[in-house]
Amino acid sequence: MFLVFDTETTGLPKRWNAPIDDLDNWPRCVQLAWQLHDANGKLIENQNYLIKPVDFDIPFESEKIHGISTELAKSHGDELDFVLKQFEKALNKAQFIVGHNINFDKNIIGAEFLRAGNKKLNLQNFIILDTCTEHTASLCKLQGGRGGRFKLPTLVELYYFVFNENFQDAHNAAYDVEVTSRVFFEIVRRGDFDFSLIENGDKIVESIQNTFGELVPLLGLKHKNLKRASDKISNYSDIEPDNNKNLNPELEKLDFCHLHTFSQFSILQSTVRINELTQLANELEMPAVCITDYNNLMGSFHFLKSIENINKKNKSENKKTLKPIIGITLNVCEDHLDRSRRDDGYQIVFIAKNKKGYKNLSKLSSLAYTKGFYYVPRVDKNLVLNFKEDLIVLTGNTYGEVSSKLLNIGEKQAEESLLWWNKHFKDDLYIEIMRHKLEDENRINPVLIKFSAKHKIKLVATNSVFYLTKEQANSHDILLCVKDGEKQSTPIGRGRGFRYGLPNHEYYFKTKEQMIELFSDIPDAIANISEVIVKVETFDLKREVLLPNFEIPEQFQTIDDDNKIGENAYLRHLTYRGAEIRYKNITNELKERIDFELNVIKKTGYPGYFLIVQDFISAAREMDVSVGPGRGSVAGSVVAYCLKITNIDPIRYDLLFERFLNPDRVSMPDIDIDFDDEGRSKVIQYVIDKYGSNQVAQIITYGKMAAKSSIRDTGRVLDLSLNDTDRVAKLVPNMLMLKNIFGSDDKKLKEDLRSDEFLRVSKLKSIAAGADLEAETLRQAKVLEGSLRNTGIHACGVIITPGDMTEYVPVATAKDSDLFVTQFDNSVVEDAGLLKMDFLGLKTLTLIKDTVKLIGYRHDIELNPDNFPIDDSKTYELFQRGETVGIFQYESAGMQKYLKDLKPNKFDDLIAMNALYRPGPLEYIPSFVDRKNGKEKISYDLPIMENYLKQTYGITVYQEQVMLLSQELAGFSKGEADVLRKAMGKKIFSLLEELKPKFLNGGEQNGHPRNILEKIWKDWEAFASYAFNKSHSTCYAWIAYQTAYLKANYPAEYMAAVLSNNMNDIKQVSFFMEECRRMGIEVLGPDVNESFYKFTVNDRGSIRFGMGAIKGIGRSAVQTIVESRKEKPFSSIFDLTQRVDLRAANKKSFESLVLAGGFDSLSGAHRAQYFHHRGDGVTFIEKAIRYGARIQENEKSLQVSLFENDFSSIVSTPNFPECEPWMKLHELKKEKEVVGIYLSAHPLDDFRPAMKHFCNTKLGVLNDLDLLINRELNIGGMIGEVEHKVSSNGKGWAIFSLEDYEESFEFRIFGEEYLKFRHFLSVDNFIYMKTSVREGWLNNETGRRGDPRLVFKSFQQLQDVLTVNTKKITLSIDNNRLDDKLLDYFKKLFKKFKGNHKLEMSFYDEKDEIRLLMPSRKIKVDVNENFLDELENSLIDYKLN
Helix, strand or coil, X not given: CEEEEEEEECCCCCCCCCCCCCCCCCCCEEXXXXXXXXXXXXXXXXXXXXXXXXXXXXXXXXHHHHCCCHHHXXXXXXXXXXXXXXXXXXXXXXXXXXXXXXXXXXXXXXXHHHHCCCCCCCCCCCEEEECCCHHHHHHHCCCCCHHHCCCCCCHHHHHHHHHCCCCCCCCCHHHHHHHHHHHHHHHHHCCCCCCCCCCCHHHHHHHHHHHCCCCCCCCCCCCXXXXXXXXXXXXXXXXXCCCCCCCCHHHHHCCCCCCCECCCCCCCCCCCCHHHHHHHHHHCXXXXXXXXXXXXXXXXXXXXXXXXXXHHHHHHCCCCCCEEEEEEEEEEECCCCCCCCCCCCEEEEEEECCHHHHHHHHHHHHHHHHCCCECECXXXXXXXXXXXXXXXXXXXXXXXXXXXXXXXXXXXXXXXXXXXXXXXXXXXXXXXXXXXXXXXXXXXXXXXXXHHHHHCCCEEEECCECECCHHHHHHHHHHHHHXXXXXXXXXXXXXXXXXXXXXXXXXXXXXXXXXXXXXXXXXXXXXHHHHHHHHCCCCCCCCCCECCCCCCCHHHCCECCCCCECHXXXXXXXXXXXXXXXXXXXXXXXXXXXXXXXXXXHHHCCHHHHHHHHHHHHHHHHCCCCECCCCHHHHHCHHHHHCCCCCCCCCCCCCCCCCCCCCCCCCCCCCXXXXXXXXXXXXXXXXXXXXXXXXXXXXXXEEECCXXXXXXHHHHHCCCCHHHHHHHHHCCCCCCCHHHHXXXXXXXXXXXXXXXXXXXXXXXXXXXXXXXXXXXXXXXXXXXXXXXXXXXXXXXXXXXXXXXXXXXXXXXXXXXXXXXXXXXXXXXXXXCCEEEXXXXXXXXXXXXXXXXXXXXXXXXXCCCHHHCCCCCHHHXXXXXXXXXXXXXXXXXXXXXXXHHHHCCCCHHHHHHHHHXXXXXXXXXXXXXXXXXXXXXXXXXXXXXXXXXXXXXXXXXXXXXXXXXXXXXXXXXXXXXXXXXHHHHHCCCHHHHHHHHHHHHHHHHHCCCCHHHHHHHHHHHHHHCCCCECHHHHHHHHHHHHHHHHHHHHCHHHHHHHHHHHCCCCHHHHHHHHHHHHHHCCCEECCCCCCCCCCCEECCCCCEECCHHHCCCCCHHHHHHHHHHCCCXXXXXXXXXXXXXXXXXXXXXXXXXXXXXXXXXXXXXXXXXXHCCCCCCCCCHHHHHHHHHHHHHHHHHCHHHHHHCCCHHHCCCCCCCCCCCCCCHHHHHHHHHHHHCXXXXXXXXXXXXXXXXXXXXXXXXXXXXXXXXXXXXXXXXXXXXXXXXXXXXCCCEEEEEEEECCCCEEXXXXXXXXXXXXXXXXXXXXXXXXXXXXXCCCECXXXXXXXXXXXXXXXXXXXHHHHHHXXXXXEEEEEHHHCCHHHHHHHHHHHHHCXXXXXXXXEEEECCCCEEEEEEEEEEEECCCHHHHHHHXXXXXXXXXX
C-alpha cells in the first residue's frame, strides 16, 4: 500500500541537517493529513487532523502561510497522542511512503513521536517515494538550480507541469496530500517514475496503469478553508487610534525624537543624508536626533560634526540646541563565531548613554566585523554582556528578537527572550512599538503592550526611518533595487520571482504631531522617549592625535620638560648625526636652522612622529625599497633631510620649514612618503610587525553614486533601455553633479561650461522637463546622486595607534585587505585623534629602480639615482627638445611645447615649470619663457624683491616666495607668513582682511611706499591662490630629472623599464613602443632564449619583449624557462621541453609563446607547423611536450644507467610536420590574441602613407559624435566582424567593426547606403570611407532629437587610395641642402618612378623666412609606397594633395 502524507508546522528548522532528537530545532506539527492507497492506486483511507497546541503558539508568519491560527487549533484540534496513534496505524499498513519533499515531513513527525515519549519512529523498513527529486526537476526543467542544475520543483510547479493547471490551496496539508497523490500516480502511469530498483516494480507500474487508463482524476474531496475559519475566531487586532480626536495637549508638551533612524551609512538601504537629517530635526524643533545604522558607526563622527555646526548657529540665534544620540542596529545571533550555517540573528538597537557607552558600541561593531562576519556582521549575547555598560537597548522592529519570535516561533519563546534582555538591562530596556500600517505589527502590538504591562518594561513609540519625506519613498525603493540588482517592476515579496522592498510609504521622518496622532491611545509610548533623551549625555569624538609608543634607547630615556621620555633628546641626537653626514661642515647658520626646527617640533609635541617616520624609512632603505626624495611641504625641513626622511636639501633650494610646521599654530604635521610600488607592501608589513597587527589599519573610503552612475543605476532599475540610459548619462559633463545642473540657471551654466558641454546640459534639462521614462529616470537619479554605493580602501592611508585599534576607533574588514579598516574615513581620522601615514606607491620609483638594475646587468655599473649629476648636459638637451615621453610629470604635449620654448638649462627652470604647468598659473608661462630668453624685461616692484624672485625671473611662482617676501617687506613672523600663505591659497577673505593692514603698515614702517605695497598685495591676491608649494615641486622635479637623466644617457634600458612598468596596459605598451621607434631603438618580439619576465635589453642594444606581457604565461612558466637556459641557450623546442619544468610551463604556455613568436628563432620552423596535426588531433606542440616529459621521466628512472644516458635510444624525436605557413594577416591576428597588439608588424603597415595623408580622423574620436556634428570625416582601416541583418520590414542592414592603428569602432549602416556599399563589407577587407556626422532624427511626437548619425558618402579599397586620390605631390627642400648631388638624386628618382601624378618643388630658407613654390610642367611621377619610402629614407619632406 501507498501512504501519502503531509504536515503543516509552526515554521522552518534553523538547521536542516540537525538530528530529529534536537527537538528545539524542529518546529511543531499543527496539521497532519494522509491518504492510504492500495497497490492499484485506489483510495482506501483519507484522514486530516488539526493538532491542539500544548505549551506553544502558532506564529503569525506560519499562520499567514497555512491559515491555521492558535485559536483555531486549540478549538478544533485533536490531542497529539491521538493523532500520532492514528497515523501509526496507517503507517503499519503501508509498504511505500509518498510525499513531496518527504524528508522534512518525516523529521517533523519523527520529532513529534519523540516529544510524545514514543519510541523513535523507524521508517527504514519503508520504501520512500519522493516527488521532489532531481528526476522530477529534469522533467520540469525549471532554471535556477544550484551548480547550474535544474531547480527542484515546488508542488505547485510540478502539478502545473503534469496537468497544465494550477491549484490554489497549497499549504493546506489535506489538499496537498490529495494533489501529491494525484501527481505521483500520474507520473507512475506515464512511466516517468523510476521503479527499476524496487522488487516487482514493473508489476506495480502495470497495476497503476491498469487502474488509471487515462489521466489520473482529482479525487474531489472537500477541504475546509483554514484561513477563513481562523479569521472567524481571531481576537488579534491592534488598537487603531482615533484620528479625528484632538491631540493630547499633555503629550504635545513632551519631548520627542526618532530613535530608529538609518542614514546613508546603512549602505544602499537608506537615502537619508546626515546633514539633511540633522537640519530637518532642527527645523522641526526636536530636542534630539538619533542614528541607528546597521552594524556600523561610520556616520557617527560626521553626525556629531553636523550637529555641532547647527548648534553654533542655534546659540548665536538664541535657539535651543540639538542633542545628538548615537546608536547602532546589531545582528545578534546565537554564536558569532559559528560559520557552519547561516544565522543572521535578530536586529537589536543599542544606544550609547555616554562616551563609555559609545566605546562599547564601537567594540561591538568592530567585533561584529572582525570576528563575527558571516554574510553579515554579527555579535552574540555573550559579547553583548561583555560590553553592555552604559547602553540602552530597544527591542527593535519586526526583525528584532521579541517581535520576530512572536511572528515566527511563538509567544512563550518571545516572552522568554524579553525576560533575558530585561534581566541584563533592567531600566535601560525599552520595548519598541511601531505602526507602519502593517498586518504583522497589528498582530504583535497587543502582545507587546501586554508584555509591557506584565513585566513593567516601558514602551517607546518608534518609526523606522529610511527616507526623510514621504515623496522620497519611490527613490528609496529604487535604491533597494540597486542594492539587489533588481528591476522595480519585479513585485515585492518572498521567493522566486519576487524582490525585497518596503510594503508601503510609511518609513519616513514623521513629525512629532504625526507620531502623537499615531500613538494617541498609548501616550506612555510617546512620554517614555523623553526619558531616553534625558539618559543620553552629549559627548565629543574629537581629540588630540595619539602617537604610538616609539622605543627610545636607554641612554636617552630622560623625562623632558614636556613629559616626552627621551624623544626630544634622541631626535636631536639622530638629527645632528645625520647633519654631519649630509653637510660635513655644520655652520652657525645651519645650527641655528636645525635648533629652530627642533624647538618647534618640541613645542608642538611631535618628536615621536619624526622618530616613527625615520624608523620605517630607514627600514625601507635596508630592505632595498626605493624611497622618494620627499613629497609636499616636509621637504622644507632640514631635520627631515638630516634624518633621511627626504633627499632634497632645503637650504640649497630655499625651502621653508614653517610651510610644513607652523610655530605659531599647532597642527599635525603630514609627511607623505613615496615608495616604489612593488616595495610599498614590505614597508607596511614592517610597520605591522613593529607595532602589531591590532594597532595598524587601513582607512575606509565611501564610494558615492556620481551623476552618471546614478543615472545608469536608476535607468537599469526602471527598465529604461541600455542605449537610452547611456545616451542620457553621456549628456552629463565630467565632474559635474546633477544638483548643480538643475540648481543653476542657464546664464551661470553658460559662464561655467564649454559650449559643447552647455549644449549637452540644455538637452538634459529638456529631457527632465518631460513626462516619459527618461524624465523619471533623471528625477529619481537626482535624489539618489551622492548616495553611498559601497566602501573601499584608501589607496595609501595607514593608521597606527598606541594600543589596540578598537580602543580608539570602530573598525571593519574589507575584501581587498588583510588589515583592519577604520570605519571613519580620511576626512575625519585626524580629528578623531588617529595618526595617519600615507604610504604612497609611486610607479616611477620602480621604473628608476628597474632601469638601474638593467644598467648594472648590461654595463656592470652601479648607479645611485640620488647622486646623479645635477648639471648633465644630455639631460637638459632632452628637455630642450621636448622629448619627454615617459618622463615623470613632464610628458604631456603642452609641457613638451613649453619646454621647447623655455630651453631649460638649470634645475631651477624645471622646478618652476613643474609649479607653473597647472590650471591658473599656466597663463604666466609665456611671460616666464620670454623673460628667461631675454625677450621680455625682468622687473621688480621693489629692488629688495630681487633676492627672492631672481630665480623665477621676477614672477612669483611659489608660495614660499610670498612667505619670505612678507617677512622681508613687512616684518611678518614665520608663523604669520604661513597664515598669509594659507589665507591666500584657500581664499579665506576674512583672514586676508585682517592681514592686509598688517602688511601695509609693516611695509611702510620698513620704508616701502604704500602705493607699491598695495600693488604687491593686489598681485598676490590674484596669483597666490595659484602659487604652488615649492617644496613639492622641487621633489617631483628631482624625480623627473632622474628619469630624464636615465632616458638621455641609457635610452634602451630606460625604455625597457618603461615598457615593463606598463606591461598590464597594452595600449600604453603600444604607445611607448612607438616612442622607441622614434628614438631608433628596436623592440623585438619575445624569444625563449633572450626574454625575461619583464622587458630587457639584449647585447645588441635592442629591447626584447617581456614574456610576462603574453597572455597565458604565468610567472612560474617564465621562471623555469629562464632558469633552464642559464647554462646554454635552447637549440630546439625538444631541447626546451627536456629541460624546463613541465608542471610550471604547460601546453597553454607553449601555445602562447609560439603565437607570440617566442619560438621563431628555434629550428627554422614556422608557427603553423607547431599547431599542425596529422589527422589524430594531437598537435606538434603536444607531441614535443610529451617527448620532453618522457625524457624527464627516463632521467629519473633507474633504467637510465643501462643506456649510459643515451635517452634518444629510448625516445625518438618527433619530426616537424610539413604544412603551408599561415598567411601574414592570420599570423598577426593570432599574435594579437596573446599579446593584445600586433607585434611583429601591423596589417595596415602597407597602407601607412594612405592612412597618414588621406584620413583626417582616428576611430577613437567617434565615441563622442556630439562634438563632430556637421564634420566631414575620412576614415580608413581593416574590417573586423560583420553581421548582415534584415529588419522587421524586410530591409537589409549591417553591423561592422573597423580597426585602425589605435582603436576599433562599431558602425551600423542602413537603407540605400547599405545596398550601395555592402559588397565592401567582408572580414579583413581594407577600406577607406568618406562620411559626415549629422544631427539625429527629430521625433515629432516628443520634439527631441535622437543621437547624432553617420552618413556614408563613399567606400573605396584602401589599396587604391594612394594612386587614385593623389593629384600631386609637393616636395619641401631646404636651400642649405641643395647641391649637385641632391639634384642628381632627384633626376634618377623621377626617372625611376615616372608616372601621371603632378610634381611641385617647394624651396625654403628658415633663417630668411623665404619659401619658393615651383610646379613642374614636364615631370610627372608615380606616387606609390616605394616612391614615398625612397623620399623618407632620404629625409625629404613631402605633402600629398
